[in-house]
Amino acid sequence: MKEIQTSCGCGCAASRGTELKPIASGAEAASAAELVASSREGDPVVLEHPERAERDASADGAAGAIVRAGMVLLPGGEFRMGTDDKDVFPLDGEGPSRLVTVDPFYIDETAVTNAQFQAFVDATGYVTEAEQFGWSFVFHLFVPERLRPSVTSVVQSAPWWWSVEGTYWRAPEGPGTSIEDRLEHPAVHISWHDASAYAKWAGKRLPTEAEWEYAARGGLDGRRYPWGDELTPDGEHRCNIWQGTFPRVNEAEDGYAGTAPARSFEPNGYGLYNMAGNVWEWCSDWFSPEYHRSGESVNPRGVAAGATRTLKGGSYLCHRSYCNRYRVAARTSNTPDSSTGHMGFRCAADV
Ligand SMILES: [Ca+2]
């Protein structure tokens, strides 16, 4: 297998095009996963898809009344973005906290589901980037036994991410796997370009990071999670992350080893589901760990250009020991052509 560097210790930003590490077999990758389990931050990796240019879905958006279906209108206003917590990732640009203002906007109650993405593909014939590249990243424990011998590449700094040929949103663990029993789960193996194409078709857009974080806070000020500061209030799981020993033992005490239905767990104060955990969600911004120190404080949109796009919210693979990024202020990024089994999105819309 070949290896790929990522910006996040857990490989939450496993990206395309970096140096892959060849391995002889899936078993070798699994043992490599253990060896690397003590490493932390890697370098972000940049790769643009050379052929990406004119590939937006061309179908007209389903604008008008249905653009609001399944969305919540948020009033906007001033809020405290980021965090001053010490137990965070300074290099990610989470802090210092600052006052930011956003205009009113609509946002989806849930991440875009497989059923919704299927409707988009049925209507437009859209072909995702994972299909164009011919592969996507699957977390090693989910790769079916029969496919394991054919896996030839893993992410160098996060060898639990395997490059599996034939993987895309409809076959999320490779050829022969299916979304049939996961139609209400978030669509995954969706690149930023794919997410943007869907949003355009739906008459929507991706949220800015500021909008996303404002929405995730659910009206609370400066809390760690969308529901407060405690991860499991009264012992109750409030989001889908990892319990156990990453990356080998997933105890799934919250009920889910992989994705959970998009509408699971209690929603936050704004009625939004799974802002923390489940799948990482693409934002419209180019990522910068510095922009927030000097950028706009009213409707910030991120730096004008960059190499990677911002992701928020963490995923079912996040664990405090390894990727404590299921907090509201946490952030990561990935190249806009990258896709994995734990990255999805939800849409926003102007009022
Ligand atoms: Ca879980």
Ligand SMILES: [Ca+2]
């Ligand atoms: Ca999420």
